[in-house]
Structure formats: structure tokens, C-alpha cells
Amino acid sequence: MSDPFSTLGVGEDADDDQIKQRYLSLVRLFPPDREPQRFQAYRAAYEALSDQRKRLETKVLGTRDAALGPIKSHLLAPSKPVCARASKTTVTALLIDGIDRSCGQDGTA
Amino acid sequence: MCSLAAKASEAMRLGDFKAAIELLKRLVKQDPQPRWRDMLADAYAGRARSLAAKGMFDEAETALNKTAAADGTVREPLLYVQCLAKRGQLGKAFQHAVKYIGTDKVPAESAARMAELTAALWLVAPVRVDAQADPNSELGQWAQSAAAAQQGLAAWVEGKPEHEIEPLLSRIPMRSAFRPLRLILKSLITAPTDPARARQLLDGIGRQSPFACWRDAVAATLPDEAQEPPTNAASPSRAQCLFAAEVKGLSASGSQLLAEFVKAERSGAAALMSFLISHAAALPATEAKSACFNLLPRAPDRLRQFESSFGNLAEFDRARILALAAEAANNWERAEEQWCVAAKATERSADPDSRLMAGVIYRHVAWLAETHPEIAGGDTSLSIDYLECSLRADPDHLPAVLKLIGLYRSEGQDKDWHRLAEDAAQRFPQQSAILLQAVDSAIARKAYKKAVGFARRILAIDPINQAVRQRMIELQISHARKQARSKRADLAWKELANAAEWERPDDPSGRLCVNQGLVAWELGNAADAEARLRRGVELVGGGVVGWFFASVEHARMKGGAASGAVLREELVRAQKTVAPAKQEILSAALAISGREIIEARKEIAPLVFRIRGWLLQGASLAWSAAEIHPVCEMLQLAGAYDLLADYARLALLRTPDDASWKLYRAMARVKGDAERLSVREEDELMDLVEDAEARKDFHAANRVQRFLDSVPDFPKGAASRSARRGSSANGIGSVDDIEERFIAQLLAMTLEETPPEMVERLVAKLGRERAISAVLERLRRTPVGELFPVENIRRVAEEMVNTVCGQTSKSVA
Numbered sequence: 001m002s003d004p005f006s007t008l009g010v011g012e013d014a015d016d017d018q019i020k021q022r023y024l025s026l027v028r029l030f031p032p033d034r035e036p037q038r039f040q041a042y043r044a045a046y047e048a049l050s051d052q053r054k055r056l057e058t059k060v061l062g063t064r065d066a067a068l069g070p071i072k073s074h075l076l077a078p079s080k081p082v083c084a085r086a087s088k089t090t091v092t093a094l095l096i097d098g099i100d101r102s103c104g105q106d107g108t109a
Numbered sequence: 110m111c112s113l114a115a116k117a118s119e120a121m122r123l124g125d126f127k128a129a130i131e132l133l134k135r136l137v138k139q140d141p142q143p144r145w146r147d148m149l150a151d152a153y154a155g156r157a158r159s160l161a162a163k164g165m166f167d168e169a170e171t172a173l174n175k176t177a178a179a180d181g182t183v184r185e186p187l188l189y190v191q192c193l194a195k196r197g198q199l200g201k202a203f204q205h206a207v208k209y210i211g212t213d214k215v216p217a218e219s220a221a222r223m224a225e226l227t228a229a230l231w232l233v234a235p236v237r238v239d240a241q242a243d244p245n246s247e248l249g250q251w252a253q254s255a256a257a258a259q260q261g262l263a264a265w266v267e268g269k270p271e272h273e274i275e276p277l278l279s280r281i282p283m284r285s286a287f288r289p290l291r292l293i294l295k296s297l298i299t300a301p302t303d304p305a306r307a308r309q310l311l312d313g314i315g316r317q318s319p320f321a322c323w324r325d326a327v328a329a330t331l332p333d334e335a336q337e338p339p340t341n342a343a344s345p346s347r348a349q350c351l352f353a354a355e356v357k358g359l360s361a362s363g364s365q366l367l368a369e370f371v372k373a374e375r376s377g378a379a380a381l382m383s384f385l386i387s388h389a390a391a392l393p394a395t396e397a398k399s400a401c402f403n404l405l406p407r408a409p410d411r412l413r414q415f416e417s418s419f420g421n422l423a424e425f426d427r428a429r430i431l432a433l434a435a436e437a438a439n440n441w442e443r444a445e446e447q448w449c450v451a452a453k454a455t456e457r458s459a460d461p462d463s464r465l466m467a468g469v470i471y472r473h474v475a476w477l478a479e480t481h482p483e484i485a486g487g488d489t490s491l492s493i494d495y496l497e498c499s500l501r502a503d504p505d506h507l508p509a510v511l512k513l514i515g516l517y518r519s520e521g522q523d524k525d526w527h528r529l530a531e532d533a534a535q536r537f538p539q540q541s542a543i544l545l546q547a548v549d550s551a552i553a554r555k556a557y558k559k560a561v562g563f564a565r566r567i568l569a570i571d572p573i574n575q576a577v578r579q580r581m582i583e584l585q586i587s588h589a590r591k592q593a594r595s596k597r598a599d600l601a602w603k604e605l606a607n608a609a610e611w612e613r614p615d616d617p618s619g620r621l622c623v624n625q626g627l628v629a630w631e632l633g634n635a636a637d638a639e640a641r642l643r644r645g646v647e648l649v650g651g652g653v654v655g656w657f658f659a660s661v662e663h664a665r666m667k668g669g670a671a672s673g674a675v676l677r678e679e680l681v682r683a684q685k686t687v688a689p690a691k692q693e694i695l696s697a698a699l700a701i702s703g704r705e706i707i708e709a710r711k712e713i714a715p716l717v718f719r720i721r722g723w724l725l726q727g728a729s730l731a732w733s734a735a736e737i738h739p740v741c742e743m744l745q746l747a748g749a750y751d752l753l754a755d756y757a758r759l760a761l762l763r764t765p766d767d768a769s770w771k772l773y774r775a776m777a778r779v780k781g782d783a784e785r786l787s788v789r790e791e792d793e794l795m796d797l798v799e800d801a802e803a804r805k806d807f808h809a810a811n812r813v814q815r816f817l818d819s820v821p822d823f824p825k826g827a828a829s830r831s832a833r834r835g836s837s838a839n840g841i842g843s844v845d846d847i848e849e850r851f852i853a854q855l856l857a858m859t860l861e862e863t864p865p866e867m868v869e870r871l872v873a874k875l876g877r878e879r880a881i882s883a884v885l886e887r888l889r890r891t892p893v894g895e896l897f898p899v900e901n902i903r904r905v906a907e908e909m910v911n912t913v914c915g916q917t918s919k920s921v922a
Contacts, residue, residue, distance in 0.1 A: 037316060053506065056462060056469050060379040060451075063433060064403045068374070071385070075367045085268045086355040091323070093348035095233050098322035099199070102226065103191035104164075 003064045004045035012059060019049050113139075117148065154184040161188055166195040176447075182208060187219040190226060201296060203230035207238060213249030222317065224286035229319035231255055232262065251286070258287035261294055271298045273394040288313075296327055297356075304331045322889075326352040347371050366391065378407035382766065386418050403424075406433035412744070425454040441481040448474045456502065468503025471495045474546030489520055507537060514546050519810035527554055534563060541567045553583055560584065564611075581611040582618050589624060593666040598631035601666075623659045630672040646679075650686055653723055654696040657681040657716065661700055662820070664712040680719055689727040691736060697724075698743035710746055717747030728755045729850035734769040738812075741773050745781055753777040768797040768806075772813050783819045863887055868913045881910045 005012055010022050023046040032039035049055050113136045120129035133149040157172035170192040176184035185187045186209050193202035206227040209215050215223045231238075257280035264274045270450045279293040292310045300307040308331055315325045326349040350371045366388065373384035383406050385397050398419045405415060409431060410550065416422060424431070432447035452470040455463045475495035478484045485491035496513040499506065510533045517526035530543075530550035537543040544567045551560035560581070567577045585608030592601035605625050612618055626642030629635075636902045646655030656679045662668075663676055687693075697720065701713055717724070724744070732740070737756065744753040754777035760770040775794060779785035786794070794813050801810035863884060871880040884906040889899065 033716045035312075052462070053465060053503075054471065056466050057473075060429065060466060060469050061433075061473055063406050064399075068381075068400050068403075071370070071392060071400050072567050074393055074396065075363065075370055084356050084358040085266055088263075088266050090348060090351045090355055091266065092261065094323040094326055094352055095229050095319065096199070097346050097348050098319040099194050099226065099233070101322055102222070102229075102317055102319040103194045103320055 002041075003062065004048040004058055005064065006069060007045035008043055008049065010049070012055075012064075014049075016051065019046065110477070114725060121148075121152060121155065124155070124159070126152050126159060130156060150184050156191075157185060157188060161192060166192040170196070180208075181205075181605050182212075182214050186215050187223045187226070190223065190230075194226070194230065199230055202235070203227065203234060203236065206230060207248075210251050225289060225318050225320065228286035228290070229260070232258065243698055248280075249870070253286050254281055254285040255279045258290050262290065265294050265297060274298055289318055289324070293320060293323055293327055300327075300331055307331055312783060322346065322349065323352075325349065327356075329353055330356045347375075360542060378404045379411055381412070382408050382411045386414060389418065405430045406437060409434035423454070425458065427913070428454060436477075439481045439516070441477060445477055445484050448477070452498070452502075464502045468499045468506055468509070469501035471502060472506070472509055475499060475509075489516055492516060493520065493522070497716075504536065507540060507543070510537070511542060511546070523553065525549055538566070540572055541571045541574060541577075545574075545580075546569075548577060548580060550689050552580070557584065572845070575613075575616075578611045578613065579618075582608045582621055584608075585611070586621060586624050589628065590666045593628055593631060593668070596631075598628050600630045617643050617648060619650075619655075619658075620662065622648055623662050624666070627659070627663055627666060627668050627672055631669055635671075639675070642672075642675075649700075650693070650696050652693060653680065653683045653689065653720060654693050654700065656683050657697050657720055658700040660716050660719070661713055664716060665709050667712070677719070684720060684723040689723050689730075691727070691730050691732065694724065694727045694730075695736065696739055698739040701743055701746065714747040717743065717749050721749065724749075724752055725755060728759050729750070731759060731763060732756070732768055734764075734809075737769065737773075741769075741776075745776065748781070750777045750780045768801055768809050768813065771797060772816060776816060782841075783816055863909065865909075865913050868909050872910060872913055875912060877914060881906050884909055 005014075008019065008022050009025065010019055016020070023042060026042050027039065030038045030042070047054075048058050113132050117129045117132040117136060120126070120132060129152040130149065133145060133152055137145045137149055153172045153175040157169040157176075160166075160172060161169040170189065173183045173185060173189045173192065186206070190202045190206045192203065194197075203435065206223065210227065211222065235255070238255065243249050244253065257277060261274060261277040261281060264277055272856040275298075278291050278294055281287045283291070292313050296307040296310040308328065311324050311328050314320050318324070329349065330353050347368075350367050353369050354361075359367065360613070369384060373380045375680060382401050383744075385392065385401050386406075389397050391618065401411075401415055401419065405412060412427070412430065427446045428451035432444050432451060435441070435444035435447055448470050452467045452474070455467045455470065460466070472495070475492045478495060479489070479492040493516050494507055496516065499509050500513065503509070510529065514526060514529055514533065515844075517523075517529060527550045530547045530886065533543045534547035544563050547563040548560050548567070551557070551563060562864035564577045564581045567574050585604050589604035589608070592598070592604060602625075605621065605628060608618075608621050609625075612621065622641055622645030624645075626638045626640075626645055629641055632638075642659060646659050649655050649658045658678060660676045660680055663673060701717075714754035727740075737760070741753060741756065744750070744756070753773055757770045757777055760767065761774065764770065771793060775790045778790075794817055798810045798813045798817070801807070801813065868880065868884060871883050874880075875883060882902070885899075885903050888902050888906055
């Protein structure tokens with residue numbers, strides 16, 4: 001499972017109440033009937049953080065790949081408002097990535 | 110031919126498409142009917158699916174080519190297009206995909222994905238679709254949408270203002286396959302003024318869509334990302350980073366840094382750490398340190414570099430990183446060692462969470478020791494030690510307590526088990542799982558009053574807990590049985606009355622009722638006894654099963670002759686009434702399963718002989734291997750190896766290759782004594798183990814192996830085998846022993862019912878010859894008469910009369 005702290009978007013020092021509030025707000029934003037996959041991910045993350053022992057297990061026995069997130073955000077910090085355009089080449093590359101990923105889902109091609 | 114078709118169908122059902130293809134190819138050669146060709150195409154499609162699932166797209170494409178119809182369409186169009194796309198043949202993929210526009214050849218469940226994939230493929234490499242297409246046809250409409258999508262995209266890329274892009278987007282129908290493009294472009298032009306709306310638009314694109322990658326890239330550029338946590342924050346693709354850099358208008362140096370970051374990330378943890386450390390000045394310090402710290406378990410050789418840049422690590426952190434790195438390298442012994450260092454460092458810490466953290470670590474190491482034999486060589490005591498440490502650090506962790514109790518029990522550490530169960534019952538007074546363990550522990554150390562106390566506490570928490578009710582009823586019945594065996598029927602009755610208190614009114618216990626009937630008989634209350642007995646028999650299934658069950662209970666409590674006679678008669682009568690069915694035989698087998706029964710098998714084994722005729726009829730039923738194991742175990746327990754041989758022989762006629770039956774055939778031949786197996790039989794059984802293991806049927810493999818393991822020096826070879834063959838079976842393993850003892854018992858009972866005084870009166874009244882006939886008739890109505898040929902019974906009758914007449918005969922031995 002991916003890092004439950006970053007899945008829920010909470011800090012490692014968040015307490016039971018903060019985690020629960022965050023989880024409930026996410027479930028309200030992405031209800032299970034509309035976003036079942038996303039809901040499952042949030043649910044699993046919440047289960048993993050729902051009490052102090054589980055949070056300690058997650059912290060001690062796991063690693064946080066998502067710790068790179070803030071670095072990425074820093075590198076992507078805009079120097080001007082978001083209104084510039086991407087090149088056709090970049091859009092094509094994104095589409096090719098997307099085609100490739102979509103062809104490798106569901107255990108089939 | 111039918112056989113080939115059946116085998117092919119079976120192979121298809123089992124997902125063995127390779128075998129199905131071979132069979133169907135032969136079938137088509139013999140009989141080129143369209144239905145076999147269809148089936149062959151299905152098999153190729155199935156094979157393609159399994160190959161694609163393994164990432165073998167070339168091979169999957171080849172398999173699908175075999176399903177091509179005259180018009181070039183294939184069985185699994187989406188999969189075919191996906192295979193081409195995965196191989197990088199995007200143009201060919203589009204050319205194939207476009208054939209299906211406006212047709213119904215794509216299954217409904219994959220039509221939407223196929224449409225979006227076709228649209229994405231076209232946007233990547235636009236080609237002229239079909240100049241002749243009727244603009245009102247589906248293909249014509251698709252071409253119009255495609256043109257509008259292309260114009261919209263070009264307008265956005267060229268930096269045209271919103272009011273120029275909007276009309277182009279509105280020409281892309283929302284129900285067309287280009288809808289995701291419309292949503293993305295709309296989101297991009299909305300983002301500067303209304304980011305929430307922009308995000309909402311992106312939510313309309315599915316995660317499986319080929320546009321999802323682009324969608325994520327757009328989402329990453331939107332402000333207020335906190336609304337949705339960046340789940341894929343750590344792994345943006347190069348294209349996503351470039352898109353973000355272009356859209357956000359990063360400076361040249363910023364773009365360069367981003368490109369280096371992406372490159373380093375793809376090169377692995379060590380390269381990424383080097384990047385982060387070398388660019389630390391350009392990055393936020395805390396975040397850079399945190400990122401490097403989290404990369405250390407994947408690059409432990411960079412520990413020194415990390416410490417020289419960010420300062421020394423605490424002992425706990427260092428040990429934890431090394432332990433995680435060791436786990437990643439499957440070096441379990443080192444992982445154990447480092448986790449122990451980490452746990453000890455935690456215990457010394459003043460952190461309020463330190464004890465909980467030590468508990469977490471010790472539980473983890475206990476799990477490692479249990480699951481990785483490299484650590485403890487399969488010895489459970491190390492897991493037990495670590496769990497004990499974990500409970501010392503964190504005594505309130507319920508799953509660890511239950512786990513440790515389970516390990517103590519399985520390892521025979523009874524003293525520790527009882528101590529922990531007792532402590533846990535005080536620590537977790539409201540946990541029925543713990544209280545149930547306390548009941549078991551109290552029963553095991555014969556602290557019955559305590560057991561009752563714990564059981565009552567469970568029922569106070571959980572009034573419908575059937576497990577504890579059942580356990581208490583069994584406990585009281587077991588007491589009653591002991592009292593009855595010591596001829597203290599009054600006390601036995603009292604115990605059974607106590608047992609009845611644990612019964613739920615809507616769920617009476619058949620076993621309890623049967624035992625009440627048997628004890629009532631001993632107390633001389635025959636009418637009540639018989640009524641209870643009959644009710645109990647009905648509750649446990651009635652018929653042969655019920656009376657057999659009652660006979661087993663009677664034998665276990667060493668019941669009196671009067672009740673024994675009734676049970677015998679009823680058992681004989683029940684056998685005559687109904688032919689056996691599989692369910693009944695299975696129920697009879699289950700009636701004598703369990704550890705307590707095995708302990709009383711000497712008493713119970715003869716009962717199986719009483720229903721041998723009935724069981725013999727059941728041998729011809731079509732048993733499956735799964736169904737038959739309890740029955741065969743019953744026959745084995747009773748030493749009824751002749752019956753076991755019959756069951757195995759008839760089953761092998763039906764399924765000659767079944768491993769279970771071969772085992773039971775061998776077991777029957779050697780009368781359960783594996784030392785008497787021939788070399789050929791041993792080899793055959795070893796083959797069965799290997800076959801079972803190869804098809805991952807570990808139950809079957811273990812069953813055969815257990816039997817082979819009962820030979821002390823197996824599989825050391827033939828040298829000791831001849832010596833083994835000389836030894837005989839112990840205990841009740843031998844059918845001859847059983848039969849002798851059984852016949853002696855039956856004769857004794859028969860003679861009790863036909864005492865010498867009666868024979869003497871008959872002789873005086875009728876004369877010797879007619880007295881013999883009268884005794885013979887009498888004996889034929891007894892269980893002996895049911896079992897043995899009339900000649901043998903006549904010889905017994907003659908001996909009885911001769912004894913009374915003062916003559917001795919040597920004829921009856």
C-alpha cells in the first residue's frame with residue numbers, strides 16, 4: 001500500500017481526531033458510489049492510521065516515498081500565473097504515456 | 110472425437126488454453142465443423158489474454174491473429190489494439206481500431222474503453238480516416254468530432270484566447286470519444302479563474318482512460334492541491350514534469366533542475382540522494398533531509414553521506430534503516446539483529462510512545478521469526494520469546510496476547526498458557542475471545558468452577574455465544590461420563606442436569622439428550638430413559654446414524670447390558686430399514702471423530718463392526734476423495750481394513766488414478782502398518798506425494814506423507830525395510846485382534862442371554878437334538894446370529910447343549 005499519511009494528506013504527527021476529520025472530508029468529496037477506487041484507497045489508509053499503534057507500525061515499519069512530494073512541489077513552483085501553454089510534443093508524449101498505462105491495467109493488456 | 114471435444118472443453122474451463130488449442134486443432138483436422146473452429150478461436154483468445162496478462166504482448170498479438178475473420182476483425186479487438194499499442198505500433202493500432210467504429214463487433218463492456226483508446230491513438234498520429242465516409246454515418250460523425258478535437262487542441266497549444274477555443278470545444282459532442290480532450294482543454298482554460306471548476310471537470314475522466322496521464326498532469330498544475338492528496342506525487346513521468354514546467358512557465362534553470370530531478374528519480378534511490386544532497390542549497394532544508402532520510406533504507410550505503418550532510422542519526426533511526434534495508438535484501442538474520450538493536454534503543458528512550466514502539470518492533474520480529482526459517486530454523490520458541498518481549502513492552506495488545514496463547518498451546522507450554530490465559534482474563538475482562546481461552550485453560554487444568562465462571566462472563570457479554578455453550582455442555586457430559594463409568598449414576602444425572610442449563614431452548618443438544626437417556630436407564634427409570642434416548646437419537650440424525658451415535662456414547666460411559674441390548678436391537682433394525690446414503694455414512698464417521706473418541710477407540714471399534722454390513726453397502730456409492738476421508742479415517746480407527754479395502758477397490762474402478770484411493774488400498778493391505786509396505790507400494794506412495802505437491806494439493810501430500818512417516822526410518826531405504834516387515838501392528842491396528850475380541854464380547858453377551866439353566870431346561874423338556882435346534886433359533890436372533898453363518902452358530906449351539914449334558918466337544922475352539 002502507498003504511504004497512508006500522504007494518501008490522506010495528513011502529517012505524521014496528526015492525532016486520531018485530525019485523521020478522522022480528514023478521512024470524513026475526503027469521503028464527502030469522493031463518495032464511494034462515485035469514486036469507488038479512490039474511496040477504497042482512503043479507507044485502507046484510514047484503517048492503517050486509525051489508532052496510535054497502527055500509526056506507529058506505519059511509521060516504524062514503512063518508508064515514506066511521498067516525502068519527495070514537497071521537493072517536487074518546490075521544483076514545480078510557478079514563477080508566473082498558470083496560463084502558459086504546453087507544446088504539441090509534450091501533449092503527444094502525455095497521450096502516449098496514457099495509452100501505455102491504460103493498456104497495462106486490469107491484469108490484461 | 111467426443112472425447113477430444115470433452116477434453117478441450119475441460120481444458121478451456123480450467124484455463125489451460127494451450128492444451129485446448131492443441132486438442133481443438135486435432136479436432137478441426139478430423140471434423141472441420143464451424144463450431145469447432147469457433148471454439149478454437151475462443152481458445153486462441155483465451156491464450157492471448159493469459160499471455161497479455163504476463164506482459165507477452167508479441168505472443169498475445171500472434172495468438173489473436175489466429176482468430177481473425179475474413180474482414181480482418183479479431184475476437185478480442187480491445188486486447189488486440191492494446192497489444193499493438195504496447196509494442197509501440199500506434200499507427201497500426203489505430204488502423205485496426207478504426208475498423209470497429211460504427212460496428213457492433215466490440216463487446217459492450219469494452220466499447221467505451223475501445224472508443225477512448227481509438228481517439229487517443231488518432232490524436233497521437235492523426236491520419237485521414239475515410240474520405241468517402243457518409244457524414245451522417247457513425248464513422249462520418251466520428252471524423253467530424255476528431256477534426257474538432259484536433260482544431261481545439263491546436264488552438265490551445267498555439268496560445269489562442271479562451272473565447273476562440275470555446276466554440277471549437279463546443280463542436281466536440283460530450284457523448285463522443287473525444288470528450289476527455291474537451292474536458293481537459295476546458296479545465297486548462299478555466300484554471301486561472303476557477304480552479305475548483307477546473308478540478309471538477311477533470312473528475313469526469315476515468316482512471317483507466319488513456320487521457321488519465323494528461324489529466325493527472327493538469328491536476329498537478331492546479332492550485333489548492335490539498336483538496337485531493339497527491340497519491341502519485343513521488344512518480345511523475347517525464348512528460349508530466351515537462352507539461353507542468355511548460356504550463357507553469359518555469360525558468361530555464363528551474364526546468365533544468367526539474368529535468369535532473371526526474372532523471373535522478375528514475376536512476377534509483379542512490380542517484381536521487383546524490384541529487385538532493387548536491388542541490389541541497391536550492392531546496393528547502395527540512396524537506397530535503399526528510400526525503401533523503403526516507404530514501405536511506407533503499408540506499409543504506411549512503412548513510413555516511415547523509416550523516417555528513419545532515420548530522421548523525423540517532424541509534425534507533427540508524428538500526429531501523431539498516432533493518433529495513435536488510436529486509437529489502439532478504440537478509441532476514443541481519444534484519445532481526447538490527448530490529449533488536451532498534452527495540453532496545455527505543456526502550457531506553459524517554460519518548461512517551463517508546464514502549465508502544467518497542468511492542469511494534471518485537472511483534473514484527475516475532476512475525477519475521479515465524480515466517481522466515483532463516484532466522485529460527487522453524488523453531489517457534491524464538492517467536493514466543495519475541496512475543497513475550499512485545500507484551501512486556503505493550504501488555505494491552507490483544508492480538509499479540511491471543512497469538513502467544515495459541516503458540517503456548519501448540520507448543521505444549523501448558524504452564525505458560527494457563528498463566529497468560531489467567532492474566533489476560535483479568536486484563537481484558539470484556540473480550541470474549543480471551544475469556545474463551547480462559548475457559549479452555551481452566552478446563553485443561555481441571556479447574557471446572559473457574560471454567561464455569563469464565564463461561565458465565567462470556568455469556569453476560571455475548572448471550573448467544575454458541576461456542577462457549579457447546580464447550581460447557583461437553584464439559585459436563587464428560588464429567589457425567591466419568592461418574593457413570595464409576596457406577597455413580599446419581600451424580601452423573603446431576604452433572605447432566607447442570608449441562609442442560611447451558612442449552613438454548615431453541616437449540617437442544619442431541620448428545621446431552623442421549624446421555625440423559627443412558628444415565629436414566631442406569632437409574633432404573635426405563636420409560637423416561639427410552640423416551641429421552643429416542644429423542645436424542647432423532648436430534649443427532651435418527652436412523653443408523655442416531656443409534657450408532659447412541660451406541661458410541663453407551664460404550665464411552667460403559668453403560669449397562671439392558672440399555673446395550675436395546676441399542677443393539679435398534680441399530681440392527683435401523684440398518685434393515687433404510688439403505689445407506691453418503692450423508693448418513695459421513696455423519697456416522699463424524700460421530701467417532703475427535704481426540705476423546707480416539708482415546709476410547711478400544712470400546713468403540715467393535716461398534717463399527719456392528720454396522721459393517723450397512724457400511725459395506727455404502728462402498729458402492731460414488732464417493733469423491735474429499736468426501737471419503739472421514740469415512741476412511743473411521744474405518745482405519747476401527748481397524749476395519751477389509752471394509753477399507755472394499756471402499757478403495759470400488760473407488761479405483763471408478764477413478765483409477767485417484768491418489769487417495771491408492772493410499773487407502775495400500776493402507777488396507779498392510780492393515781494400517783506402514784512398516785509392512787512393499788518396496789513397490791512405498792515407491793508408489795512417494796510418487797503420489799510428489800504428484801500431489803506438483804499440483805499444489807498439500808492436503809493429499811501430507812496425508813500420504815503422514816502414513817509413510819509412521820515408518821520410523823522412512824525413507825532411508827530398503828536395508829531396514831525387511832526388518833520392519835517382521836514386526837506386527839500394535840494396539841488395535843490388527844483386524845484379527847479386533848475380530849477376536851469382538852467375537853468374544855458377542856459370545857459373552859449371547860451366553861448371558863441364554864444361561865445354562867435355560868439350556869438344561871430345554872434339554873430336559875425337548876431332548877438333545879430339539880434343544881440344539883431351539884438354542885440355534887434363539888442364537889440366530891442375537892447379534893452373533895446376525896453376523897455369522899448358520900453353520901457356525903449351530904456349532905455354538907451344539908457346544909452349549911453338550912456342555913449342559915456333561916459332554917465335551919473339541920469341535921468348538
